[in-house]
Amino acid sequence: MEKEIKKDIEELAEDSVNFYEEFNKDAADKDETAAENPEAPEAVEEAAGSIVETVETAVEEAPHEEPAPAPEPAESMEDYKEELEKSFRQIHVGDVLEGTVIDVDETGVLMDLEYYAPGRIPVEEMSADPHFDIMDAVRIGDRYQATVKKRDDGRGNIILSKKDADVELSWDKLRRMQEEKTVITGKITETVRGGAILYVEGIRGFIPASKLALTYVEDPETYLHKIVDVQVADVDEEGRRLVLSAKELLIAKAIEEKNKRIERLAVGHIVEGTVENIKEYGAFVNIGDGISGLLHISQISNQKIKHPGAVLREGDKVKVMITKVQDGKVSLSMKAVQDLMAKELQEEEENEYHDGGEAVTSLGDLLKGFKFN
Numbered sequence: 614m615e616k617e618i619k620k621d622i623e624e625l626a627e628d629s630v631n632f633y634e635e636f637n638k639d640a641a642d643k644d645e646t647a648a649e650n651p652e653a654p655e656a657v658e659e660a661a662g663s664i665v666e667t668v669e670t671a672v673e674e675a676p677h678e679e680p681a682p683a684p685e686p687a688e689s690m691e692d693y694k695e696e697l698e699k700s701f702r703q704i705h706v707g708d709v710l711e712g713t714v715i716d717v718d719e720t721g722v723l724m725d726l727e728y729y730a731p732g733r734i735p736v737e738e739m740s741a742d743p744h745f746d747i748m749d750a751v752r753i754g755d756r757y758q759a760t761v762k763k764r765d766d767g768r769g770n771i772i773l774s775k776k777d778a779d780v781e782l783s784w785d786k787l788r789r790m791q792e793e794k795t796v797i798t799g800k801i802t803e804t805v806r807g808g809a810i811l812y813v814e815g816i817r818g819f820i821p822a823s824k825l826a827l828t829y830v831e832d833p834e835t836y837l838h839k840i841v842d843v844q845v846a847d848v849d850e851e852g853r854r855l856v857l858s859a860k861e862l863l864i865a866k867a868i869e870e871k872n873k874r875i876e877r878l879a880v881g882h883i884v885e886g887t888v889e890n891i892k893e894y895g896a897f898v899n900i901g902d903g904i905s906g907l908l909h910i911s912q913i914s915n916q917k918i919k920h921p922g923a924v925l926r927e928g929d930k931v932k933v934m935i936t937k938v939q940d941g942k943v944s945l946s947m948k949a950v951q952d953l954m955a956k957e958l959q960e961e962e963e964n965e966y967h968d969g970g971e972a973v974t975s976l977g978d979l980l981k982g983f984k985f986n
Contacts, residue, residue, distance in 0.1 A: 704728065704771065706761050709778050714755045722751055723770075724759070730771050734759055738774035742812040744802045758782060779815025784850040786814055791845035796862065798842050804833045811843060816855050818843075824858035827867065867903075872941045874902050880935050883950055888929045896921045898933055898945055906943030908933060913947050 704710070712724035712732050722739065724732035734757070736747050759773035760781065766772050790797065790813075801820070803810035808821045820843060822830045830836065847856035886898035886906070895909040908931075910921050918924055925931070934953070937944035 704761060704764060706764065708761045709758055709781065710761060710771075710773065711756060711758045714751060714753050714757065717747065717751045717753065719748065722747070722757075724757070724773065726771065728771075730765070730769055732759065732773045733766065733770040734773045734775050738762070738772075738776050740812070741776050741779070741815050741817060742802060776815060783814035783816050784848065787816065787845055787848045787855060791848055794844055796842050796844060797857070798840065801836050801839050801841060804837050807833070809833045809836050811841070811857060813845070813855065813857070818845075818855040818857040820857045820859060824860045827860065827863050868941070871903055875904055875938055875941055875943060878904070878935055878938050878943060880938060883932055883934050883953075886931055886933055886945070888925050888927050888931060891921050891925060891927060893920060896925050898931060900933070900935075900943070900945070904943060906933070906935070906945040908945045908947060912936070912945065912949070915948055915951055 710726055710732060712726040714722055715725045715731070716723040719736065721733055721735040724734065726732045738759075739745060739747055739751070757775050758778045759775045760777040761771060762774050762777070763772035789795075797813055799811045799813065801809045801811050805819075808819055809825060811818050811820060820841075822833050824846065825833060825836055825841075841859050842862050843857040843859045844861060845855070846858040847854070849855075884900045886900040888896050888908075889899045889905065890897040893910075895907055895913070897905045898908050899905045908921075910918065913921055913924055931947055932950050933945040933947055934949040935943060936946045936949060
């Protein structure tokens, strides 16, 4: 449209020039006419200029046409090669397929397999765990691997089993968990004689009563439905046997907590403890809060003794001083307490002081009744 308007302007301009030239020629031949109307050439020129200006204004105000968009490249079969290959691939009973959950209800799960037919996992094929809750465990968008059990159920669905795929795929994963000491959190769904049952990756795992806690659990039923942390203790694919243990994790946790308590102990403090074990090199004294310290034979008495048993018996109450705390170990001394008590008694004898007429209770008084040698 713009090109056509410009062409019209050029033609009008050319006509105006021709008209002006013809007018001048006639004016030269007819001087009288020119004399009578001297403004005629200017009028013609003004009229031509007005025409040009009007046309140019029209061009400026005319709507500009947007250039037509470039045509999109034509699609080819190559663009759909991957999808076509997936749709034409052969599926056989026993194949393990992976898909995405697109629907779930109480009867089972519908899967998108990127195939012309969807896959369906009946609820009984989802897990070997008898307490499995499909509505609680499965969400739309979850991805699962499942084994083909039937290519067509008569309704256009491929019947799958996640339970069978778990058995086929899980043993390698369980071995990796054992090697990497993976911490597994799960619920105990069943108790049996001598232990408890917890499912891992769809495989039935056994936790012996000796591995349920720090000490042997006499009644495993008290752990039913409890959430516990376990590790894989043994994997036997051939015998279809999986053994789990919570004990090692509990030991590690107890040690960590004990070390934190030990770090809070202050060297130089005097505490009361109970002799719990006697060895040739000394005695172990329980000072409370699950902490025991070593009372070395050299720190039992100011007198030389051949064996700790000459002075101490298991169950004796003793006052000890904390002399060292390092690397989770506590060193104790009865000798240091005796020395401190002797020093205070000596100072009392030298000073024989009283405070306001009332005798001050000394360390010696506090330690009366406790065995030192």
